[in-house]
Amino acid sequence: MYKTKAYSAVSASSPLARTMIARRDPTESDVQIEILFCGICHSDLHQVRNEWKEVMPTVYPCVPGHEIVGRVTKVGSAVSKFKVGDLAAVGCMVDSDGTCAECRAGLEQFCPNVIFTYNLPDKHLGGVTYGGYSESIVVDQRFVLRVPTNLNPAGVAPLLCAGITTYSPMRHWGVTKEKKVGVVGLGGLGHMAVKIAHAIGAHVVVFTTSPKKKEDAERLGADEVVISKNADEMQKHAGSFDFILDAVSADHDVNAYINLLRRDGNLTMVGAPEKALAVPAFSLIMGRRSLSGSPIGGIAETQEMLDFCGKHGLTADVEVIPIQKVNEAYARMLKSDVKYRFSIDMASLKSE
Numbered sequence: 001m002y003k004t005k006a007y008s009a010v011s012a013s014s015p016l017a018r019t020m021i022a023r024r025d026p027t028e029s030d031v032q033i034e035i036l037f038c039g040i041c042h043s044d045l046h047q048v049r050n051e052w053k054e055v056m057p058t059v060y061p062c063v064p065g066h067e068i069v070g071r072v073t074k075v076g077s078a079v080s081k082f083k084v085g086d087l088a089a090v091g092c093m094v095d096s097d098g099t100c101a102e103c104r105a106g107l108e109q110f111c112p113n114v115i116f117t118y119n120l121p122d123k124h125l126g127g128v129t130y131g132g133y134s135e136s137i138v139v140d141q142r143f144v145l146r147v148p149t150n151l152n153p154a155g156v157a158p159l160l161c162a163g164i165t166t167y168s169p170m171r172h173w174g175v176t177k178e179k180k181v182g183v184v185g186l187g188g189l190g191h192m193a194v195k196i197a198h199a200i201g202a203h204v205v206v207f208t209t210s211p212k213k214k215e216d217a218e219r220l221g222a223d224e225v226v227i228s229k230n231a232d233e234m235q236k237h238a239g240s241f242d243f244i245l246d247a248v249s250a251d252h253d254v255n256a257y258i259n260l261l262r263r264d265g266n267l268t269m270v271g272a273p274e275k276a277l278a279v280p281a282f283s284l285i286m287g288r289r290s291l292s293g294s295p296i297g298g299i300a301e302t303q304e305m306l307d308f309c310g311k312h313g314l315t316a317d318v319e320v321i322p323i324q325k326v327n328e329a330y331a332r333m334l335k336s337d338v339k340y341r342f343s344i345d346m347a348s349l350k351s352e
């Protein structure tokens, strides 16, 4: 066991502040990573503030962060995938039982014994797992990803959650060339959805509450941009979408988007607002539409997404910040003032 610097919250109402945490010494199948960059996901904020207390109550102190890119500093004797000095990445999961039907299908995110990167039981050290707002992390090689070397590491970090969470449902629901795809909410997830859907060749329509994001949406790959508060603009798209990805973090009217689906169209929720959704049955019945949700993606698909991004030169648009600005970044995230993901430069933690 060794100690490493981290940022944690000690209660739902306290800001994140510097602390020391324990990490295990690498076992034979572990990879030790010096963290270079960690993205800030809105889930970090939900979890820190215990907004998901009904389903995933927060255990304090909480060290968030599940968009991790770093340099391998040590490997166990059985590690074959990585060597010291490699770039490596870790996303939202660090363990699973490896034996259940979900794991065998490469869908570790559905394993009943999945362990997320933070806030779930740590079988090695007791207590709960601690995430990427820290100097280093030790992870079993099964959950460590290879990073395409042509991409900027600060912009790769957000792919580990925002990238896979948007890539996976688009693949599952058959988004292909020329399908009409809607993306609701141009935040961290939304902007990756736009880039990925555009790279796939879909016709991409962004729905935003922020008129000032229109030009950015087009630059990111949107073919059309709709200001969602404008009912006439919304009405023009009624019954026309094959697929809509809803990546909104706060309470909103999801029914307004279900009505934009064509026959057999699907709306997938990846956004996880605190408040329950209101969905009239008839919106789904008419047109045999479906509403579903999707959590992150399996490890094999995460690697596939990283390789896809490598091939297409895709990274997140990041604002790189020192960790000392993390509380300010959370406040800005709540105002939808992020272009389009904060990526923490972890060198700033070393000097503190």
Ligand SMILES: NC(=O)c1ccc[n+]([C@@H]2O[C@H](COP(=O)([O-])OP(=O)(O)OC[C@H]3O[C@@H](n4cnc5c(N)ncnc54)[C@H](OP(=O)(O)O)[C@@H]3O)[C@@H](O)[C@H]2O)c1
Residues within 6 Å of the ligand: 040, 041, 042, 043, 044, 046, 161, 162, 165, 184, 185, 186, 187, 188, 189, 190, 207, 208, 209, 210, 213, 247, 248, 249, 250, 251, 252, 269, 270, 271, 272, 273, 294, 295, 296, 333, 334, 336, 337, 338, 340
């Ligand atoms: N399913 C999963 O596995 C998974 C994985 C990661 C994250 N998430 C969840 O996905 C959600 C988005 O995460 P993120 O990191 O992308 O957040 P984010 O960067 O804060 O983006 C959220 C976007 O939602 C829109 N929005 C915010 N408040 C709104 C409101 N009151 N009404 C309508 N639109 C609003 C804004 O876009 P505009 O300015 O364009 O309107 C905002 O930029 C969060 O709930 C997060 O926990 C889920």
Ligand SMILES: [Zn+2]
Residues within 6 Å of the ligand: 041, 042, 043, 044, 066, 161, 162
């Ligand atoms: Zn996330």
Ligand SMILES: [Zn+2]
Residues within 6 Å of the ligand: 096, 097, 098, 099, 100, 101, 102, 103, 104, 108, 111, 112, 113, 114
């Ligand atoms: Zn399993």
